Amino acid sequence: MSLLDTLRNLWRSIAPRSHDDVEEELRSHQQAYAADLMRHGLSAEEAERKARIDLGQPATQNETYRAAVGLRIFDELGGDIRYGLRALRRNPGFAAVAVLSLALGIGATTAMFSLIYAVLLHPFPYAGADRIMNPVVIDEQHPDEPSWFLLNVAQFDDLRLASPVDSALGFNADHMEITGGALPEAIFGVYLTENAGTFFGMRPLLGRNIQPSDAENGGHSVVVLNYRFWQRHFGGDPHVIGRTLEINHAPYAIVGVMPRSFAFNDTNGVGDVYLPGSLMRSPANGPYLAYIPWIKLQPHVTLAGANAALEPIVRQFAKEHPERFPDHWHLALQPIIVPYQQQIGRTLRLLLAGVALLLIIGCVNCSILLLARGRTRQHELAIRSAIGASRWRIVRQLLVEAVVISCTGAVLGVAASYWLAKLPLLLSPDSFPAESVIRINLPILAFSVALALLCGILFGLVPAVHLSRHDPARMLPGRQIGVVAAPAKHRWSVLIAAQVALTLLLMATAGTAIRSFLQLTQMPLGYDPANVLKLGIMLHVEDPGEWSRIQSREARTAYIEQIRQKIASVPGVSTVAVGTDATPPYIDAASSFNIDGTRDREQPQARLILVDQRYFAALRIPLLQGRIWNADENTRGDFISVVNRAFATRYLSLPNALGRQLRIPGLAHHTRFGAVSGQSTDWRQIIGVVGDARNDGVDRPVVPAIYLPYTAVMQPYAQFFVRTQGDPLTYLHSIRVAIASVASDQQISDGAFNGTFTLNEAIERDAQYSRQRLFSILFGVFSAMALVLALVGIFSVVAYSVAQRTTEFGVRLALGAPRSHILWVAARIALVSSAAGIVIGLALDSFLGAILAHWMQSAFAAWSLLFPAALLAVSALLACALPARSATAVPPAEALRYE
């Protein structure tokens, strides 16, 4: 058969002949036949009768037609579906429970899958995103801390022209402010090399991206907006292209708006605006020029090959700037997804396993419900089979009913998944790439439809095969006497045991997650985050008039001190401290240093924390030895330092730490607006040792840190840490007013950890903290759902069997059986199988415990199983006892009348 024929047949199946058409043809045939018969001598009446007998009813001819052309199967399936829906409507309680148990499972699984799709499979909207690499330098002494490196233009070109490189993007970012409006607004600007448009290969939402011609004449003053910034600042105005945006007192023409999914770059700050990289080199902005590279490899270049080809080039850079590279290092090209995969990949897989468990529990529950309900349907099925339905037909009908349930569940589930998928993003926003947009798309829909069908078949098959097996002859003679114990209960018991075991597994996981989260929250931080507000100010470095006023270190210190005092005068504020990039629990700035009496060759590393002397009081970091610097020393900034305990124990012998000297050569070359005194890199005496306050994340050991007066390196910005009485957020307004009284155009920001204004909020944004919280909340929810499902399963089995055996119980009672015995008989099977399930679950947990602990990065204690197991046992007992009690409440006389 040719393709054309196949298509034609398909068309005829889609558009078959109409019902009337078929009927009319047969009627005309009948008439012709009858006329013929009359010609042969039959009376009109007889002829018509014979024609009708020979040809059958025209009304039913359509069925013959549809069977002939192969459409019958659809009619039957349609009938099965209608019948299934009717059966569901007739039994709404059953339907609701079954549909909901699946909707939970399918919704959660779909949500998790769409999250995984968005985060791990397709997180970046850039063209050739899987070929984009982030070159990092791996310090061989600290291989788990890869670092980025900066390149000047010539070096960047060397890298760009290397053979395995298809194209390269250079970028750098800077704090900026929008001027010209009523209030200045702090923003984050990202400079991009002018090939950005082709490198990303994304169509801007409006206008254009940065393009090569923007590099002409030292860079055109054009700006491309980030979607969120566009929404926030311009209210999503579609006519924004061509308007002017004043940044740092210079006008920029708005040429484009990027789509929502473009959020470059997550790892060192998502830009509000994107500017041509050439502007970075313009004379007005000083001699500062440095790019962080992203490279896109040629297709078919292997990672190892590219690594080998690029390493010599970077080695050359290291010769030119040895201070930017550690002593022993190698180059690694990291696909840009790697940081997220490491952080969140494991989390997501674990969550997926959790929802898959939930789904299986939901399916098992549906199986139990169907089996239980099937017992009451045996009569109906027996009738169907007695009047000629084949076994396959009955199995098919039961399967269709199961699929109807699962599809209804899937529709609800997919709708719910839209919100469910956002939950992890809300709970742990910094763990996911900002670019990943959760949306229901084709792969995800296909996934959930496949899932629904699979579930329907999975949980429908066992009951269908089981129920279709009965011999109608045995079932039909009406009502057997109900004293016979119902057969095939072992199937329920297996299912219940499985369900209980899986539920226990989920509950144990949730228990572990919650326990380790609680441990995390109770972990000593070394500082007191309660009631501390943090906020940042950005100095007006780009305004030439203002800049000349505050350019000197002394003027800046005075300005900051003036603001500090104003904040301190707000009623209810107890301590105000100053710092730059000093927000715990994660303080990023690392630097190498020398200690007197050690060889210069070794370059130990420590966190460099720039603060004023009040910082320790404001954060309640205890002083262990010596003293903190005083106000005069703070203004001078040189010759002194304070270290933390970790520093003293690692690099000095703790009792003799005081009086030793250290120097930090890196302080000399700081950023372009940094102001450093002439002696900042001189030897500094260690005058005090303070307690360890978390500086590498909530859960990680404190790393060695050096505290210096913030005046040692004056940045163009500063942070204030304000200890208040009561909720610090209520002070935000009066503090703003206080700052405005010093300088009305001084904008303030949240300082660090986007969108948080208190130290407690900063902790909540910590990666490990938010991940553990995510685990404990989601697994808590999963296990609660699983528990409810398991209890519903147990409850309905007992309830159904009690309803079935009313007569039996009546007889037993009439014969004098004690009520406790009836209770036991009614609940026995469910109880025994629940107990078996708990035992199996315990075994499973201790078997999987080690694997789970590894995945969750937290210890898995055997005793933590006891509570979930006990909870499960008690609630299972209740779920059995409640329906079983109604068995004992049957008055014997009424039970016997049942027959």
Place this chain on the structure above:
Amino acid sequence: MVKQVELPQGTLEMLILKAVSLGPLHGYGILLRIQQISNQRLEILQGSFYTAIYRLEHRGWIKGEWGESENNRRARFYALTRTGTRQLKAETAKWTDMAAVVAGILDKRADEL
């Protein structure tokens, strides 16, 4: 009374194709023509007859169109399509071949082997 012949499976469709190949016919007409050609030796069950017609039309071998019958009644006339013509030729050849082979075997006498 003429002796009735029972049709082997699938041959009814071939006969319908043949009947229609002589000119467009409505359902009852096809029935009559087959009986007429076979000298009333074939009786066709009216039920299976329409199943065969529907199937042929669905496959695109015959094509039905509404028209006026000889006594001015509306009737659905079937005509052979081009695929149908090809199919009839192929089926006829196959049938003839098979009949010849079967007949050849059945005609054999012991002394001829």
